[in-house]
Amino acid sequence: MNAIEFKGVDFSYSEDGAFAIKNLNFSVKEGEFVAVLGHNGSGKSTLARLTDGLLSADKGEITVFGTPMTDKNLYTIRKQVGIVFQNPDNQTVAAIVEDDVAFGAENIGLPREEIGKRIDFALKAVGMEEFRHSTPTRLSGGQKQRIAIAGVLALKPKVMILDESTAMLDPRGRREIIDVVTRLNKEEGMTVVLITHFMEEALLADRAIVMNRGEIVMEGTPADIFERHEELITYNLALPRIGYICKQLQAGGMDVPDTLDYEKLAEEIAKCVS
Amino acid sequence: MRIVAEHLSYTYNAGSPFASKALKDISLTIEEGEFFGILGHTGSGKSTFVQHLNALIRVPSSMKKYKPKKPKKGEVLPPKTVLTVGEFDLTHKKTDFRALRSKVGMVFQYPEAQLFAETVKDDVAFGYKNFAKEKPKAEEIEAAVKDALEIVGLNYEEIKDQSPFDLSGGQKRRVAIAGVIVTRPEVLVLDEPAAGLDPLGKREIMELLHKLHREWCKTVVIVSHDMDEISENCTRAAVFSEGEIKYVLPPSELFAHSEELLSLGLDVPLTAKLCAALKARGVEISCDFTTEDFIRSVLALRR
Amino acid sequence: MLKDVAFGQFYPVDSFVHRLDPRLKILFLIAYITAIFLAKNFVGLGACLFVLVLIIIASHVPARKVLRSVRAVAFLIVFTALLNTLFYHGETVYWTWGIFSVTKEGLIFSAFLVIRLLLLVTCSSLLTYTTTPVALTDGIESLLTPLKWIRLPVHELALIMSIALRFIPILMDETERIMNAQKARGADFETGGLIKRVRAIIPILIPLLLSAFRRADDLGDAMDARCYMGSKNRTKYKKLKFGWRDLIAFLLGAALVTGVVLMRIYLVRAI
Numbered sequence: 001m002n003a004i005e006f007k008g009v010d011f012s013y014s015e016d017g018a019f020a021i022k023n024l025n026f027s028v029k030e031g032e033f034v035a036v037l038g039h040n041g042s043g044k045s046t047l048a049r050l051t052d053g054l055l056s057a058d059k060g061e062i063t064v065f066g067t068p069m070t071d072k073n074l075y076t077i078r079k080q081v082g083i084v085f086q087n088p089d090n091q092t093v094a095a096i097v098e099d100d101v102a103f104g105a106e107n108i109g110l111p112r113e114e115i116g117k118r119i120d121f122a123l124k125a126v127g128m129e130e131f132r133h134s135t136p137t138r139l140s141g142g143q144k145q146r147i148a149i150a151g152v153l154a155l156k157p158k159v160m161i162l163d164e165s166t167a168m169l170d171p172r173g174r175r176e177i178i179d180v181v182t183r184l185n186k187e188e189g190m191t192v193v194l195i196t197h198f199m200e201e202a203l204l205a206d207r208a209i210v211m212n213r214g215e216i217v218m219e220g221t222p223a224d225i226f227e228r229h230e231e232l233i234t235y236n237l238a239l240p241r242i243g244y245i246c247k248q249l250q251a252g253g254m255d256v257p258d259t260l261d262y263e264k265l266a267e268e269i270a271k272c273v274s
Numbered sequence: 275m276r277i278v279a280e281h282l283s284y285t286y287n288a289g290s291p292f293a294s295k296a297l298k299d300i301s302l303t304i305e306e307g308e309f310f311g312i313l314g315h316t317g318s319g320k321s322t323f324v325q326h327l328n329a330l331i332r333v334p335s336s337m338k339k340y341k342p343k344k345p346k347k348g349e350v351l352p353p354k355t356v357l358t359v360g361e362f363d364l365t366h367k368k369t370d371f372r373a374l375r376s377k378v379g380m381v382f383q384y385p386e387a388q389l390f391a392e393t394v395k396d397d398v399a400f401g402y403k404n405f406a407k408e409k410p411k412a413e414e415i416e417a418a419v420k421d422a423l424e425i426v427g428l429n430y431e432e433i434k435d436q437s438p439f440d441l442s443g444g445q446k447r448r449v450a451i452a453g454v455i456v457t458r459p460e461v462l463v464l465d466e467p468a469a470g471l472d473p474l475g476k477r478e479i480m481e482l483l484h485k486l487h488r489e490w491c492k493t494v495v496i497v498s499h500d501m502d503e504i505s506e507n508c509t510r511a512a513v514f515s516e517g518e519i520k521y522v523l524p525p526s527e528l529f530a531h532s533e534e535l536l537s538l539g540l541d542v543p544l545t546a547k548l549c550a551a552l553k554a555r556g557v558e559i560s561c562d563f564t565t566e567d568f569i570r571s572v573l574a575l576r577r
Numbered sequence: 578m579l580k581d582v583a584f585g586q587f588y589p590v591d592s593f594v595h596r597l598d599p600r601l602k603i604l605f606l607i608a609y610i611t612a613i614f615l616a617k618n619f620v621g622l623g624a625c626l627f628v629l630v631l632i633i634i635a636s637h638v639p640a641r642k643v644l645r646s647v648r649a650v651a652f653l654i655v656f657t658a659l660l661n662t663l664f665y666h667g668e669t670v671y672w673t674w675g676i677f678s679v680t681k682e683g684l685i686f687s688a689f690l691v692i693r694l695l696l697l698v699t700c701s702s703l704l705t706y707t708t709t710p711v712a713l714t715d716g717i718e719s720l721l722t723p724l725k726w727i728r729l730p731v732h733e734l735a736l737i738m739s740i741a742l743r744f745i746p747i748l749m750d751e752t753e754r755i756m757n758a759q760k761a762r763g764a765d766f767e768t769g770g771l772i773k774r775v776r777a778i779i780p781i782l783i784p785l786l787l788s789a790f791r792r793a794d795d796l797g798d799a800m801d802a803r804c805y806m807g808s809k810n811r812t813k814y815k816k817l818k819f820g821w822r823d824l825i826a827f828l829l830g831a832a833l834v835t836g837v838v839l840m841r842i843y844l845v846r847a848i
Binding site for chain 3 (some may be wrong): 328391462
Binding site for chain 2 (some may be wrong): 039040041069101140141167168171172198199204236237238240241242244246248249252253254262265266267270271272273274
């Protein structure tokens, strides 16, 4: 079954304005890990908001696990789709970590003991148990985002959308978040939609999609997309530094494959020079 | 302007239960003309240090209320703090701190958050008017604003009357930077100048900083988490950790200490990771850790 | 404990008073204030003072910290005392000048008033010294719950309060950041006349408001995405618990009020 399905969806922010999303057809299978790439303003965040009913489409049909997106189904869909947003400071409601994680679970009216269990589960899944009684203000950006993920997990959703959740983090924080979502996908079978402008983060995905001006312009495995790096540059996406190194070594006559994994590249270089 | 700090310490909320030492007796010299990098985690003291440079945080002895302590019998006073930026002595009460601020430009993280005026032109003019000794003429202001906007790569005629809030993210950041450099500071300090931008935006901002370094501000100091940014751009870098300075070295030497940096919880540039991974496989690479030099060194090995 | 402090004057130590149920502390404060105003003689006030000293000792908050809160309202207290001394009409007159007079009764009344105000300020600030803002909101929400019956949106009010508490430190940080950024651009907030100073606020206020709106927008989306639908069918994870400490404090509070009331009835004639 498809977790998310878009059929001919149009969306624009203003009445007469340009389309933010234009005739979009797109689907995500249950348990799949999809990366959505695009520069700022390519429409990728609009996609996330449409999926969760924070925006409603002008035209076309959106379904989540077969349930069509209507006002009546909004609550049902939101229980299944969790979103982690960009700014780590603007997603926490409560001044204590556990209270914040509990927020969603309280909203859907779970009994107290169950909420307690969900807090345990969610904080453990993001590795933040020891911060249960802390105040989010004093945590690092990566830790705050992990709390935001925990807050979403407490609702036990089937799909997790990360809407540029790593954009404001330092490299260490970015790695923490990517580790957590990869584990959720592999171990818990969580369907993950990772929206980002960092090509490196897309590497672990099963499939990558590139958006430009509200349309899907490229689609394939991360390796496929990476192969077509010249095309990527036309969509204002940069090749990661390691990709650039591969290309330059190839141009210099060295027989190394395209890879974004530095251990693998080192392995290949070692083979070539010895 | 040369920046010299010796025995500089700073404690937040001194004397309360929240007191925390942010700088512990640090010493650092940044030469005129450098493109200097400052590394470290949140809370390592790097922001506290940088804010000293244009007196947003003041050395206690420069405060009006400060009275020097008389040593008790047998007590040894800590060594004297030195903090100078060019001819400005930041430990002295009578220093002209306004003049200092016009000479040391400070671009904060996400500087677009400081935009407030109705038009781009007015926003950029804000600093110029504030620092002017006498009320500047309209033509002078316009000329200064035009120069500042053009050096950051914006078209003055097109953008001057727009609202800064209607611009794209990258444009806003450029306008904010123009608003700082409009006074032609000799030292430009930037905290995470590329934070939150997409890869293309990041590259453009770094290019802009090099252009400013060449044509506009003699010394550039950037605070960054991004090791690639440091290894590719800086003449030297200081590593802050827990209020102390661990290293002050050019990137080519600094990243030879990869293991120590990693143990401080810091990252290392991709090139350093590749060199370490190659070394583990018995291939020694000597390079200055810039991408281009790495590629050259690897290709040289084969030939 | 230190890291759990959001802001305000909370004094982070662990003590008997810190651990009390916030609801009890709020009720105790109300009872205490009632006692202060019921006390009609120095013995009654003495009893109140004695209890306050006991609480201060039990709270481990240093006395000079507690007294600092008095300093903030010192002017108000002195002013009130002065007015009362000069305008009180008593029988034993010491001094007169026009409409002003100083009488024995006036002096006693003023002294009474000063002690009352001092006790009032000190015990109120003691509540904020020993209770985190979060616990305080929880306590207020819990105590206001009965008012749901008169359709007061207690849950929403409490949520607004707790979100405000959560964002105050963030917005304070942000204010400082924006102020620093504008100072670095030569803005001057310290000198000049009133108009100049008011104008100087604009470069801080506008970015701050914009940022607050953006944050509010973001938070609204994040709450929606986490299925927030108001208080309908909502459950609560945290329930405040009433323990043995609270029982002791409750008995102490009850004894104080009863004592003061009894003194008022039986001792008034004696003095």
